[in-house]
Structure formats: structure tokens, C-alpha cells
Amino acid sequence: MKYLQIYEEFKVKPREGTLYIFDFDDTLVEGPSFEKQAIKLLKESVSIGSLLKRSVKFIGKTIKDLKWENGRIYVEDPEQQITIAGNWVRKKGRVYLITPDKFYYTDMSLPTSAKKLSELYNSVENKAIVTGRIKAMKDKVEKSLEGFGLEQPNFGLFCYPSRQETGDQVAEWKAKTIVKLIKSTGFQKVKFYEDKSKWLRTVTNAVKKELPHIDWEGIKV
Numbered sequence: 001m002k003y004l005q006i007y008e009e010f011k012v013k014p015r016e017g018t019l020y021i022f023d024f025d026d027t028l029v030e031g032p033s034f035e036k037q038a039i040k041l042l043k044e045s046v047s048i049g050s051l052l053k054r055s056v057k058f059i060g061k062t063i064k065d066l067k068w069e070n071g072r073i074y075v076e077d078p079e080q081q082i083t084i085a086g087n088w089v090r091k092k093g094r095v096y097l098i099t100p101d102k103f104y105y106t107d108m109s110l111p112t113s114a115k116k117l118s119e120l121y122n123s124v125e126n127k128a129i130v131t132g133r134i135k136a137m138k139d140k141v142e143k144s145l146e147g148f149g150l151e152q153p154n155f156g157l158f159c160y161p162s163r164q165e166t167g168d169q170v171a172e173w174k175a176k177t178i179v180k181l182i183k184s185t186g187f188q189k190v191k192f193y194e195d196k197s198k199w200l201r202t203v204t205n206a207v208k209k210e211l212p213h214i215d216w217e218g219i220k221v
Contacts, residue, residue, distance in 0.1 A: 015185060021128045021130055022130075022192075023193060023196075024133055025132070026221070030112060032108065034103045038052050038073055054086075055087055055088070073096065074097065086100070104133055117193060127154060128155040130181070132170040134160055171199040172202065179210045187214075189214070197220055
């Protein structure tokens, strides 16, 4: 059978128990959002100014053009004249700012508290973390876990290498990483916790396609 060939390839046998895989930011831990800090800048704070100025240059606007509503920053564009570039997405007559990758290289993006799910994380035996945090920040992720009293995952902490290195966006990289992790460990039952619906769907689709025999549960946090 296909799955037996998979385990022969990785030289592992099917393993008993459940493997718990967790995302990091906004799943296990709570951190300061780029948008909230940027809104502070628009209210005369200057702590995140360089990233915000860089962002508006992508679409040929200035900070004065920015508005905010319900925790989201946007530019009005009812005629759809703005060419989307950088960390912006279009929704109807508005162009919304999303978090720039460079934000996650900075200490100001580090988490400030552990979330309720961290109790489950510490209670389970077999666990891994697969995070979109950039690999250059891995040591700080490890220190954050330690600081919040969270165990180091015994089946690995996997951080995003960068799109230039992998050729994949974060969701696709997560999917490939998790499929490979399941194959290499031999677990037959896997639970995955993720706060981003799109990323959760991407991973789930990949696992069901590559490993249809796995007892898989993708859980939106």
C-alpha cells in the first residue's frame, strides 16, 4: 500500500499515539500586531514609522492618505487605480495594509503573553511547532517559549526559511513541512492548530492528498 511505501522510504514504522502540531503566533502566544502599532503612529507615535513609510511607498501614497477602522488600516480606492504591491490587499473599494515581512524580524513583534491553548501544548506528550516566523528569529522563539514556561517541542521547532530560499509562500511551506514531518515520524493520528483559515486549508488539503490514510484534524484557533 502507498503509506507503507512512504514509511519504508523514511525507514520508520507506524507510531502509536497522537502528534500535536502547533502554529506559534496568535495560536500559542499573543503578540503585538503591526496594525495596532501602526495606528499608534497615525496618532502621533513614532515607534514603527520606518516600516509604515516603506509600506505606503509600494502604492504611491503617503501616511496622510491612511485611514483606520476596526483595527485595520486602509486607503480608499473606489476607482481601483492603485496597483497592488508589497504588503497590501484589495477588498472592493479599499486597499488594506497587511503586516510586512520585515516586522517579524524585529523585537517589537515578539509575543507578550501565552494563550489558553498553551495549557494543552504543555500537557501533550508528542508535539511540534511549525511557524511562519522567519528562521533568523528561531533563537528568540525558543527564548519566548522558555519565558512563558512552555516546553521545547520534542518533535521539532520549524521556522520559515524565507520565500527566496524555499520558493514557497508560508502556507505552502507549512504544508510541505508538515507532510514531511508526518512521514518521517510515523504518527497515524495528527492534530494541527492554526489561527489563519487559509493556511489551515492549505495544510489540510496537502495532508489529505499526500497522506489519505492519516487520522487528521485541522483545528482553527
